[in-house]
Amino acid sequence: MAILVAKGQAGLTGNSAIAHAMKQINPDVYAAYPITPSTGIMEEFSSYVADGDVDTEFITVESEHSAMSACIGASASGARVMTATSSQGLALMWEMLYIASGMRLPIALINVNRALSAPINIHCDHSDSMGARDSGWIQVYSETVQEAYDNLFQAVRIAENEKVLLPVMVCLDGFITSHAIENISLIDDAEVREFIGEYRAKHSLLDTDHPVTYGAMTLPDSYMEFKHQQSEAIAGAKDVVSEIGREFGKKFGREYGLMEKYRLEDADAAIVILSSAAGTTKVAVDELRKAGKKVGILRPRLFRPFPFREIADALKNVKAIAVLDRADSMSGFGGPLFNEVRSALYELEKRPKVVSRIFGLGGRDYKVKDAIEVFDDLLKIAETGKVETVTKYITL
Amino acid sequence: MKEKKNLPIGGVITEGGTAHEYVTGGWRKLRPVLDKGRCTNCLICWVMCPDSAIIVEEGKMIGFDMEHCKGCGICAEECPDKVKAIKMEEEKD
Numbered sequence: 001m002a003i004l005v006a007k008g009q010a011g012l013t014g015n016s017a018i019a020h021a022m023k024q025i026n027p028d029v030y031a032a033y034p035i036t037p038s039t040g041i042m043e044e045f046s047s048y049v050a051d052g053d054v055d056t057e058f059i060t061v062e063s064e065h066s067a068m069s070a071c072i073g074a075s076a077s078g079a080r081v082m083t084a085t086s087s088q089g090l091a092l093m094w095e096m097l098y099i100a101s102g103m104r105l106p107i108a109l110i111n112v113n114r115a116l117s118a119p120i121n122i123h124c125d126h127s128d129s130m131g132a133r134d135s136g137w138i139q140v141y142s143e144t145v146q147e148a149y150d151n152l153f154q155a156v157r158i159a160e161n162e163k164v165l166l167p168v169m170v171c172l173d174g175f176i177t178s179h180a181i182e183n184i185s186l187i188d189d190a191e192v193r194e195f196i197g198e199y200r201a202k203h204s205l206l207d208t209d210h211p212v213t214y215g216a217m218t219l220p221d222s223y224m225e226f227k228h229q230q231s232e233a234i235a236g237a238k239d240v241v242s243e244i245g246r247e248f249g250k251k252f253g254r255e256y257g258l259m260e261k262y263r264l265e266d267a268d269a270a271i272v273i274l275s276s277a278a279g280t281t282k283v284a285v286d287e288l289r290k291a292g293k294k295v296g297i298l299r300p301r302l303f304r305p306f307p308f309r310e311i312a313d314a315l316k317n318v319k320a321i322a323v324l325d326r327a328d329s330m331s332g333f334g335g336p337l338f339n340e341v342r343s344a345l346y347e348l349e350k351r352p353k354v355v356s357r358i359f360g361l362g363g364r365d366y367k368v369k370d371a372i373e374v375f376d377d378l379l380k381i382a383e384t385g386k387v388e389t390v391t392k393y394i395t396l
Numbered sequence: 397m398k399e400k401k402n403l404p405i406g407g408v409i410t411e412g413g414t415a416h417e418y419v420t421g422g423w424r425k426l427r428p429v430l431d432k433g434r435c436t437n438c439l440i441c442w443v444m445c446p447d448s449a450i451i452v453e454e455g456k457m458i459g460f461d462m463e464h465c466k467g468c469g470i471c472a473e474e475c476p477d478k479v480k481a482i483k484m485e486e487e488k489d
Contacts, residue, residue, distance in 0.1 A: 102406065102407075103406045103407070103408075104405050104406030105406070165405060165406070202405075203408050203410065210410070211411070211412045212408050212409060212410050212411075213408070213409035213412075213414075214406070214407075214408055215407070216407055216409050218407060222403065225403055226403060226406070226407050229403060229405070230406075
């Protein structure tokens with residue numbers, strides 16, 4: 001889908017918007033392997049490369065394991081590097097993800113969320129990126145095409161920030177966001193260039209006058225110190241994400257925080273949910289608010305690092321909370337977001353009731369009526385203080 | 397690695413040839429002790445040492461590189477039966 005507008009409004013799919021953002025960023029290296037539903041990104045970006053619109057070295061590889069390996073090598077050489085993938089592709093990158101973060105390489109990865117096999121399925125859920133939640137990557141979840149587009153520019157800045165120096169994963173929902181057309185505001189090329197600036201790596205593997213070693217062996221006398229250093233860096237990344245979200249807002253009029261709170265101020269019942277399904281939930285909230293029900297939404301935007309203090313603070317006055325996960329940890333105790341939110345709330349003196357609801361796996365529709373059912377259940381819990389079912393699959 | 401607080405970000409080593417400074421003798425539980433009076437300088441120990449930790453100068457066995465000797469005891473084992481110039485002793489810790 002060729003884009004003819006340089007500034008202003010354009011109707012774009014999530015994949016087209018991401019490919020356009022990448023064209024504007026003009027990374028030094030892009031190494032990727034196609035996989036549904038992220039293939040469109042690679043397809044469109046390859047046209048930009050072929051047309052000479054970008055200077056990017058596009059490395060076509062034989063697998064996602066190789067894609068991430070090429071990204072790591074290129075990033076260690078001091079290049080600004082990107083890749084995009086989904087589902088099994090991200091799973092195949094798994095061991096390399098840890099190497100990228102452990103070597104503190106500021107790579108940007110777009111993950112178009114898709115369910116993991118088996119059974120094989122190409123549609124949206126978050127089992128792919130949730131599987132990478134402990135890999136040391138910063139994870140940002142986007143609700144809309146606009147947000148995914150905006151997040152990519154911020155991801156570059158977050159990753160390359162010298163206090164951070166960690167890879168960043170920008171997630172958007174497969175098909176729902178990647179393939180649906182949305183009217184979005186594009187940023188001018190020159191403004192993008194000014195916002196992201198030029199990347200100057202501190203070290204380069206290709207600088208033979210100043211030779212460096214990446215990925216050397218560390219034994220019990222130092223391995224733990226490097227992990228501690230990495231742990232502090234990702235914890236500190238939270239403030240950088242906030243700063244850059246504010247700066248983006250000042251420049252382009254769309255401000256981003258660690259989370260979005262929707263009609264949460266005086267809510268008795270709240271749903272915590274990631275990405276596009278928050279939009280559906282907002283419609284349910286508006287309907288219930290019209291009927292006088294005090295309901296709201298917390299949509300975490302930053303999942304790694306997990307802003308546990310801010311999330312606890314935002315939910316401290318809510319009586320009943322349902323955390324909706326589009327992935328199951330197969331732990332027998334709810335989804336990954338549920339576990340973290342509930343753990344974050346443990347520090348509160350007066351703890352809200354919290355339940356886990358798994359929804360929308362493998363692209364199963366999540367409708368306004370489903371959100372309303374969850375809210376009805378929550379309002380009952382808020383009134384009685386009694387929870388009947390802590391963990392449950394909905395939209396079955 | 398002495399100043400742990402100043403470890404380079406991500407474990408990048410910013411100069412070449414640093415393996416020279418990496419001392420691995422600390423793994424040792426047993427230390428070889430040479431009886432120079434019995435040694436015939438046959439250099440079988442020098443041939444057999446898996447870590448190049450036998451120091452030879454002008455064709456003579458003069459001792460051990462204790463910064464790299466792991467205390468495996470191969471030198472003591474291979475020292476000919478009639479000579480037995482190397483003994484392994486417990487490290488004091």
